Amino acid sequence: MQRQKMSQRVESDTAEVTSVDPRLQQMLNQSIRDQLNQSLSQVSDGERQLLLKQSVLQLTENIIHNNCSHDEWVDLYSETHQHLMSSYREADLSEEEKNQSNIIKTGLVMSVEYSTGTFNDIYRVNAFIRGAYQAINNKENQETIHIVYPACGPFAPLLIPLISYVQQKNINNKIKISLIDIQPGAIKALDQLINDLGVREYIHELECMDIMDYNPGFKIDILILEAMQHGITREGHLFFARHLAQFMTEDSILLPEEITVNAYAGICQTEFATQWDDQDRTHSSLQNEQTRGYRQHIGKVITLTLKNIKDATTVSLGESIELIEGDIVTIPVDIGSDKALLLFTTITVFNNEKISEYDSGITQPIYMPSVCMNFKPKAPQPDDLLVKSGDNIRFYYKMDATPGFLPVKA
Incomplete structure (x- = not known):
């Protein structure tokens, strides 16, 4: 196996096909033109806010009650994103507030401008809003439902559309929300959005701070947390979950309820490139059955639930690095030398979502390019892990400025 060529091919091909439908970006470009025309014709704040509320209500009603086609979702999300961006521009962020990104001790802090695009991750937003709706209903007998949403970004997309729906339908006044983000621009834009949607009565706190310094003076009933990239990498999801878990009890709800990562052996060319040749986006329903057949399940790497996060076994390596112990897997005997180690993530937000x-x-x-299964790389790297069929690997989750999985021989 020529790892360098495979890695280069994976990078170039996966950059072209993602889970976000490219039509959303095209529609956004057109919406910018439309909004420019609107600004020139001086649309009033009242009209702008009304269009935003109507769009958010229509989208959220469909998320909760309907099973739309993908094309219908694209249209709904495109329209709502257009109005969200109109609110975002009203916040009048500076260039620094919009574009600054950082690497801190808990990982990557995305720029506010980049974060505005995460709303278009349709099936992620759908699952979280449905899950949050069910979780809130699960707590309907409480006098107050305290919801905490850290790393919420400028739109708080996994909750704020639902809160606007609840407010417009007048169906729940028990909710008190704490929204936290380290980016001043995110808080500034979110404050504008809260004002535009008229949901201020539901906001308990709107804090610009490091989540690791946040200490609520109440029990968290529902924690909405999604601060990660694929493979639970790069961002501070597990840092934040471990810190905030201390303020949660057995009847608290963590959204997502469960994150499971499994290791597979697969062929990168077919997995990341060939199976998407005729597609303009990725989705589980669009996978090629032949590609599925090439995969070999190696084993479960880690399962994250509120209980598992609280009970996790850790290893400290000085002050700056902590490892969370994952599971042990065994390299299959029939794996050959042409397959790479791939980590697949599945998420249960709540119940069946x-x-x-x-x-x-x-x-x-x-x-995982560092794991070389049944071959020696032609261009060795310092972190290579050479393993053969029958070997055991334990996965650790590395808690430092570049969070992610670290496999070691067990």
Whole structure:
């Protein structure tokens, strides 16, 4: 196997096909033109806010009650995103507030401008809003439902559309929400959106701070947390979950309820390139059955639930690195030397609301180039892990500025 060529091919091909429908970007470009024309014709704040509320209500009603076709979802999301971006521009962020990104001790902090596009991850947003709706209904007998949403970004897309729906339908006044983000621009834009949607009465806190410094003076009833990229990498999801879990009890709800990562052996060319040749996006329903057949399941790497997060076994390596112990897997005896180690993530948000592999940017499979199964690389790297059939691998989750999985021989 020539790992370098395979890695280069994977990077070039996966950059072309993602879970986000390219039509959404095209529609956004057109909406910018439309909004420019609207601004020149001086649309009033009242008209702009009304269009935003109507669009959010229509989208959320469909998410909760209907099973739309993909094309219908694209149209709904495109329209709502257009109005969200109109609110975003009203916040009048500086260039620094919009474009600054950082690597901090818990991982990547995305720029606010980039974060505005995550709303278009249709099946991720659908699953979380449905899950949040069910979780809130699960707590309907409580006097107050405290919801915390860290790393919420400028739109808080996994909750704010639902809160606007609840407000417009006047169906729940028990909700108190804490929204936290480290980016000043995100909080500034979100404050504008809260004002535009008229949902201020539901907001308990709107805090610009490091989530690791957040200490609520109440029990968290529902925690909505999604701060990761594919393979639970790069961002601070597990840092935040471990910190906030101390403020949750057995009857608290973590959304997502469960994240499972499984290791597979697969052929990168077919997995990341060939099976998508005739597609303009990825989705679990569009997978090629032949490609599925090439995969060999190696084993479960980790399962994350609220209980597992609280009970996790950890290894400390100095002050800056902590490892969370995952599971042990065995390299199959019939694996050959032409397959790469791939990690597949599936997410259960709540009850039956799931995000399967390829449905979202956060469930795209991730290639582990350092694990060389039954071959010696022609261009060795310092972190190569040479393993053969029958060997055991334990996965650790690395908690540092570049979070992700670290496989070691067991």
